[in-house]
Amino acid sequence: MISRTKALLAAIALWMACAAAPAAALAQGEEGDGAEEAADAGAPEIAWIEEAEDSSPLLEETLEMSGVESQQSKAPRYLLQKIVVKGNKKTMRRVLMQYVDMRPGEVFSANDPRLELARYRLLATGYFERVSLSLKRGDRLGWAVLVIRVKERNTIVIKDLMIGFSEVTPYGSIGVAENSFLGTGIQVSGSVVGARDQFGYKLSIADDHFLGSDVGLHIEGRYADAVDFFGHERIRVDSSDRSRDYALLYYKRAGLRAGTGYTLLLDFNFWLDYRFEFVRADVPAAGSHYSFGERRPIEFGHLVPGNSILSSILFGVARDTRDHPLLPSEGSFSELGVELSSEVLGSNYEFSKFTVTNDTHFPLGKGHSIRLGLFAGFIMGDAPFYNQFFVGDFSSFVPTRLLELNFSHLQPRLLDTSVQEMRYEDLAGAVTLEYSIPFYRGQGMVYGVNGFLNFGVFALASREDLRTDPQGYQGYEVVPMDLTANLGVKIDTRIGVFMVSVANLFRLIPKVGEEMAK
Numbered sequence: 427m428i429s430r431t432k433a434l435l436a437a438i439a440l441w442m443a444c445a446a447a448p449a450a451a452l453a454q455g456e457e458g459d460g461a462e463e464a465a466d467a468g469a470p471e472i473a474w475i476e477e478a479e480d481s482s483p484l485l486e487e488t489l490e491m492s493g494v495e496s497q498q499s500k501a502p503r504y505l506l507q508k509i510v511v512k513g514n515k516k517t518m519r520r521v522l523m524q525y526v527d528m529r530p531g532e533v534f535s536a537n538d539p540r541l542e543l544a545r546y547r548l549l550a551t552g553y554f555e556r557v558s559l560s561l562k563r564g565d566r567l568g569w570a571v572l573v574i575r576v577k578e579r580n581t582i583v584i585k586d587l588m589i590g591f592s593e594v595t596p597y598g599s600i601g602v603a604e605n606s607f608l609g610t611g612i613q614v615s616g617s618v619v620g621a622r623d624q625f626g627y628k629l630s631i632a633d634d635h636f637l638g639s640d641v642g643l644h645i646e647g648r649y650a651d652a653v654d655f656f657g658h659e660r661i662r663v664d665s666s667d668r669s670r671d672y673a674l675l676y677y678k679r680a681g682l683r684a685g686t687g688y689t690l691l692l693d694f695n696f697w698l699d700y701r702f703e704f705v706r707a708d709v710p711a712a713g714s715h716y717s718f719g720e721r722r723p724i725e726f727g728h729l730v731p732g733n734s735i736l737s738s739i740l741f742g743v744a745r746d747t748r749d750h751p752l753l754p755s756e757g758s759f760s761e762l763g764v765e766l767s768s769e770v771l772g773s774n775y776e777f778s779k780f781t782v783t784n785d786t787h788f789p790l791g792k793g794h795s796i797r798l799g800l801f802a803g804f805i806m807g808d809a810p811f812y813n814q815f816f817v818g819d820f821s822s823f824v825p826t827r828l829l830e831l832n833f834s835h836l837q838p839r840l841l842d843t844s845v846q847e848m849r850y851e852d853l854a855g856a857v858t859l860e861y862s863i864p865f866y867r868g869q870g871m872v873y874g875v876n877g878f879l880n881f882g883v884f885a886l887a888s889r890e891d892l893r894t895d896p897q898g899y900q901g902y903e904v905v906p907m908d909l910t911a912n913l914g915v916k917i918d919t920r921i922g923v924f925m926v927s928v929a930n931l932f933r934l935i936p937k938v939g940e941e942m943a944k
Contacts, residue, residue, distance in 0.1 A: 503535045504561070504570035513576040517553050521611040524635045525551065528572065536561060541572075543693065548576065550751045552605050555579045555873055579873075581605040583922035586617045590930075592825050592834040594655065597621035599828040601628075611635060619828045623676075626650035626829045634687065642687035642697075648829065650679045654811065655835040657715035657724050658847055664711050672835045673715075675726050677707040679812075685740070695744045701765075703736040705729065705810070717847055719897035727811025727850060734774040736810060738767035748787065752918045753876050755795040755862065758786040767809070777807030793864035798857075799882070805852040815854035817845070820884040822912040822929040838908040844896045845906040848886040858882035858910075865915070873918040881911045 508530050511519050525547040527540050534540070541559055548557045556577040561570045586601035601617030611634065618627040632644035655672035663673045685699030709731040713724035741764055748757035765779040781803045788796045803815050818824040821838040837846040860880035867874045885907040896904050914927025 503533055503568075505564070505568055506530050506532050506534060507564035507566075507569040507571050509572045509574065511574050511576070514578065516578055516581070516609040517576075517606060517611070518609045520638065521606070521609065521635070522548065522553075522574070522576070524611070524638075524640075526574070544574075546747060546749060546757070547693070548574075550746055550748065551611070552751050553579060553581060553611075555869070577869075580920040585615070585922055586619075586828065587922070587924065588828060590825055590833070592836070594835055595622035595624070595833055597624070597825075597828070597833040617829060619831055621831070621833050624650075624652045624831055624833070626652060626831050628829055634689075636686075640689060642689075644685055644687070644699075646683040648679070648681055648683075650677075650829065650831060652677060652679075652831050654727065654832050656726055656849075657713065658717045658837075660716040660721075661713065661724070662715070663713045663724075673710055673713045673724055673726075675707065675709060675729070677705060677729060680704050681736070683740075693745055693747055695746075697740075697742055697744070699740040701736070701738045701740060705734045705736060707731060707734070718844075718891075718899075727814075728775070728808040729810055730774050735772060736767060736775050736813075737771040737773035738765050738775075739771065740765045752923050753862075753864070753874050753916060754787050754797075755793055755864070756787050756789040758784065760784045765813075767807075775808060775810060777805055777809040777813070779803070779805045779809060779813065787862075793867075795862045797860040797862065797880075799860065800858075801854070801856040803854040809852075811850040814850040814852060815886060817849055817851075817886055820854065820856050820882075820886065820910060821908060822910045822927075838910070840909050841902075841907065843903045843905055843907055844891075844899045845886055845908045847891070847896070848888070848906050851886045851888045853887045853889065853892070854885065856882055856884035871920055873920070875918070876916045877914070878916060879911075879913050881909070883907060883909055 506528060509523070509526065509528070511522055514522055526544045528534065528538075528544070545557045545559055548554055554576045558575045560573045560575075562573055564570050582602070582604050584600065585603055586599050588600075589598045590596070597620065599617060599619035601615060603613065603615035605613050607614050613632045614630075616627065616629045619625070626649060628646065628648040630644065630646040632642065634642040636643040653674055653676050656675060657670075657673045661670045661673050663670065681701065681703030683699055683701045685697055687695055687697040689695050707729040709726050709729055710724075713726065714721050715724050716722075742762050744759070744761040746757075746759045748754035748759055761781075761783045763779075763781045763783075765777075767773045767775050767777050769776060782801070784798075784800045786798050788798070790796065805814060812827075812830045816827055816832065817838060818826045818832065818834065818836075823838055823840070824836045825832075825834040837849070839846045858880055859882065860878055863877040865875040865877055866872065885905070887906045891906070896906075912927050912929045914925060914930065917924045917926070
């Protein structure tokens, strides 16, 4: 069995060489119990707790031996004798135990919230298809054995798979990730995206428990040779009298992002990153467009012409209590993020970016659920356009960015408001409701299929435009907001999660998507 340190060094070498994710390799569990198959192949997906046959409370002398004072509780209390893990053929036992906040010698009750939390955290890793917990009687009165049974998922998955045809260019992306390299819990991944005159890739490696500690480490590298599209209507560039559909900005980016994370209070994760990028931009000398009822100069994304450096610090906190990482039906995910860029850090860009995200899933019974999604973002200063809030990230009718590359010049116009003047902006907010229906649950190639229907409203604006009355708009039209909706299915398989939706079809038929955006 290789050590965790050697596995990490091997993964770093693999990432530095830009090689593809390796084929799955088996690593036996560290204990005999860890290599056993689950005794009951039909164990329920929902955690179940079976109390010991003798459910008498712990004896007073047992409590004294463990150094724990007696407390009044309705539920019987036990002394944890040991933890047995079954079903982990690939995942090392110590990796699994890092997500269980209980250790032998502790006193607990059968309804201890740490039991259910351990199940949620194990499922959230993405390593396991199913996790169940049970209690068995220990060797002495008042002792209990915690049995954790898991059924592993395939950890080599396809991600970021997208194919589309915008009104400007065909485009596509694909990625491959090994979520547990040699069973060590180290994640190695790579993604690539391409379009006409555009190319980009991203490579990353992460370990949530670096060298067996509670501190995580992650490193990400990316490169982009890209072009973006600016201007609203009747665009002129470099003193030309000829009107165009859009102005082009060619640029290249190469950078690294590295940081650490720490889990506190069981399900709160704090993270701190440093980001460094070298940017080369071919910014047009001048450009103007017709916007808000008058001709205005084009702001080319706040990019510094020629060579520049983006250096920033990012930090935040996230909390995840969802019952499933891919097809959740209850629980929530919340995150607060902050990014600070300054000349003090050697950056050519001065800005502060704040984001708040919350997704709450409300169970309706029989696997049905409603998700309420909330998002708010605010930027102070002049952030590069690829760091701003993009209209395609909120509207299902405009192609979204892939690896922060954009492929479309469409604007959403369902409500015909001033949001059609917005593209890369400093202020953003969105509210989304999504109804989810479980169509299928299985154990073969397909783990589950969920149908979904969502509807939302979003707003996007710049700080400058909020200070003036938008000319050419009246009544509700002055509010830079629009609607979005989508319908489709999410398919959880052994090789990744795939989504087929109406919005995906729009991206395959650009004329239809263009009409919907209008």
